[in-house]
Amino acid sequence: xxxxxxxxxxxxxxxxxxxxxxxxxxxxxxxxxxxxxxxxxxxxxxxxxxxxxxxxxxxxxxxxxxxxxxxxxxxxxxxxxxxxxxxxxxxxxxxxxxxxxxxxxxxxxxxxxxxxxxxxxxxxxxxxxxxxxxxxxxxxxxxxxxxxxxxxxxxxxxxxxxxxxxxxxxxxxxxxxxxxxxxxxxxxxxxxxxxxxxxxxxxxxxxxxxxxxxxxxxxxxxxxxxxxxxxxxxxxxxxxxxxx
Amino acid sequence: xxxxxxxxxxxxxxxxxxxxxxxxxxxxxxxxxxxxxxxxxxxxxxxxxxxxxxxxxxxxxxxxxxxxxxxxxxxxxxxxxxxxxxxxxxxxxxxxxxxxxxxxxxxxxxxxxxxxxxxxxxxxxxxxxxxxxxxxxxxxxxxxxxxxxxxxxxxxxxxxxxxxxxxxxxxxxxxxxxxxxxxxxxxxxxxxxxxxxxxxxxxxxxxxxxxxxx
Numbered sequence: 001x002x003x004x005x006x007x008x009x010x011x012x013x014x015x016x017x018x019x020x021x022x023x024x025x026x027x028x029x030x031x032x033x034x035x036x037x038x039x040x041x042x043x044x045x046x047x048x049x050x051x052x053x054x055x056x057x058x059x060x061x062x063x064x065x066x067x068x069x070x071x072x073x074x075x076x077x078x079x080x081x082x083x084x085x086x087x088x089x090x091x092x093x094x095x096x097x098x099x100x101x102x103x104x105x106x107x108x109x110x111x112x113x114x115x116x117x118x119x120x121x122x123x124x125x126x127x128x129x130x131x132x133x134x135x136x137x138x139x140x141x142x143x144x145x146x147x148x149x150x151x152x153x154x155x156x157x158x159x160x161x162x163x164x165x166x167x168x169x170x171x172x173x174x175x176x177x178x179x180x181x182x183x184x185x186x187x188x189x190x191x192x193x194x195x196x197x198x199x200x201x202x203x204x205x206x207x208x209x210x211x212x213x214x215x216x217x218x219x220x221x222x223x224x225x226x227x228x229x230x231x232x233x234x235x236x237x238x239x240x241x242x243x244x
Numbered sequence: 245x246x247x248x249x250x251x252x253x254x255x256x257x258x259x260x261x262x263x264x265x266x267x268x269x270x271x272x273x274x275x276x277x278x279x280x281x282x283x284x285x286x287x288x289x290x291x292x293x294x295x296x297x298x299x300x301x302x303x304x305x306x307x308x309x310x311x312x313x314x315x316x317x318x319x320x321x322x323x324x325x326x327x328x329x330x331x332x333x334x335x336x337x338x339x340x341x342x343x344x345x346x347x348x349x350x351x352x353x354x355x356x357x358x359x360x361x362x363x364x365x366x367x368x369x370x371x372x373x374x375x376x377x378x379x380x381x382x383x384x385x386x387x388x389x390x391x392x393x394x395x396x397x398x399x400x401x402x403x404x405x406x407x408x409x410x411x412x413x414x415x416x417x418x419x420x421x422x423x424x425x426x427x428x429x430x431x432x433x434x435x436x437x438x439x440x441x442x443x444x445x446x447x448x449x450x451x452x453x454x455x456x457x458x
Binding site: 026029033036037040041099100101102104105106107108109110111113240243244 | 301331
C-alpha cells in the first residue's frame with residue numbers, strides 16, 4: 001500500500017491533500033457508524049458499565065472495611081476492573097462484523113483499511129473506555145480516596161483506556177475465526193495490558209503517597225502514542241489474514 | 245461507467261486444508277461479459293470468487309485486471325470491485341435506508357437521500373425503508389444488496405449465488421441490473437446453481453469439477 005501512496009503523491013500536487021481527506025473520511029465513516037450501532041444497542045453498553053460498577057463494589061464488601069486497607073487496594077482494584085470491563089466488550093469489536101460480512105466489505109473498499117479500523121477502535125473507546133474513566137472517581141469514593149487522588153485516577157484512565165482498546169483490538173483481530181475466540185482473547189490480551197496497568201495504577205499510588213504522578217503519566221502517554229501509531233497497521237494485517 | 249479492462253486468470257489453484265478444490269483454472273472476460281461459475285457443492289465456487297475479488301490468496305496461478313497482475317487487496321482491484329458475498333453485510337440495528345446510505349458513502353461519496361430512497365423504491369422496499377433490518381426477510385435483505393449495486397458505479401461485479409432467497413420479481417430486478425451493467429461495458433463473475441438471467445451471448449460458462457482429495 002505504501003507504493004500506492006507514493007505514486008499518488010507524485011501524480012499531482014493536490015494528491016497529498018486528497019489522501020489525507022480520504023483517511024479522515026474513512027476514519028469518520030467507521031467512527032460514526034459504530035457509535036450509532038452501539039447507541040442502538042444501549043442495553044449491551046449498560047451491561048458493561050454495570051459489570052464495572054459491580055466488580056469495583058465487590059471488593060469493599062469482601063475485604064476488610066478498614067479505611068486504610070481500602071485506600072491501599074483502591075487504585076489497583078479500579079484499574080483491574082477497567083481491564084476486565086474492556087476485555088468484556090472486545091469480542092464485539094470485530095466478531096459481529098466478521099460474521100455478517102461487514103468486515104470483508106470494509107477490507108475491499110477503496111478507502112485505507114488502517115483508517116477504517118482506527119475509526120472502529122475509537123468508537124469502541126468512546127462507548128466503553130470513556131464511560132469507565134468518567135465513572136471511576138465516583139466509584140473511588142468507596143475506597144476513601146482523596147479528591148486529588150481521584151483526579152489523577154480519572155486522568156490516568158483517560159490516557160490508559162485508549163491503550164486498552166488499541167491493544168485489545170489487535171487481540172480481537174488476531175482471534176477472528178478461531179474456535180473459543182473469547183477465552184483465547186483473554187489469554188492473549190491480558191498480558192499485553194500489564195504495562196498500562198502498572199503505570200496507570202502506579203500514577204494513582206504515587207499521588208496517594210504524596211509524590212508526583214508525572215513520570216507514570218508520561219510513560220502511559222508514551223505507550224498510548226506508540227499504540228496509536230502501530231496498532232492500526234497491525235490490526236489491518238490481522239483482518240486481512242482472517243479474511244483469507 | 246468507468247472503462248473496464250479484461251479480467252483474466254490462469255493456472256488458478258485453491259486448496260483448503262488437505263483438499264485441492266481446483267487447479268489449473270483459467271478464465272477470461274472482457275467488457276460486457278459475464279462469467280457464470282457452476283459446479284457441485286464444495287467444488288470451490290465461493291473460493292474462486294473470493295480470489296477474483298482479491299480476498300483470498302490463490303494457491304497458485306495469476307489474476308490480471310486491466311493487463312496488470314493483481315494480488316489480494318490490490319488498490320486498483322478495490323477501486324473496481326463490487327462484491328456480493330454470502331453475507332449481505334447489513335446491520336440489524338440500522339434501518340434499511342441507513343444501511344444502504346452507509347455503504348454507498350463508503351464506496352463512493354455520500355449519496356443524496358433522494359437517490360437512496362429511489363433505489364429502495366426500485367427494489368420495492370420503499371415502505372420498509374425506516375424499519376430496522378432485523379425485521380426484514382432474507383429476500384428483502386438481498387434486495388438491499390441489489391439497491392447497492394444500482395447506486396455504486398463499479399466495473400467488476402462479483403456475485404456469489406445472487407439468486408438465493410430472491411422471488412420472481414427480485415430475479416427480474418437482477419436481470420435489469422445485469423443487463424444495464426453489461427450494456428454499459430461492465431463485467432460480472434457470478435456463481436449460481438440456477439441459470440442466471442443473462443443473455444446467452446454475454447454469458448461465459450465455467451464449470452468447476454468435484455474436489456479431488458490429495
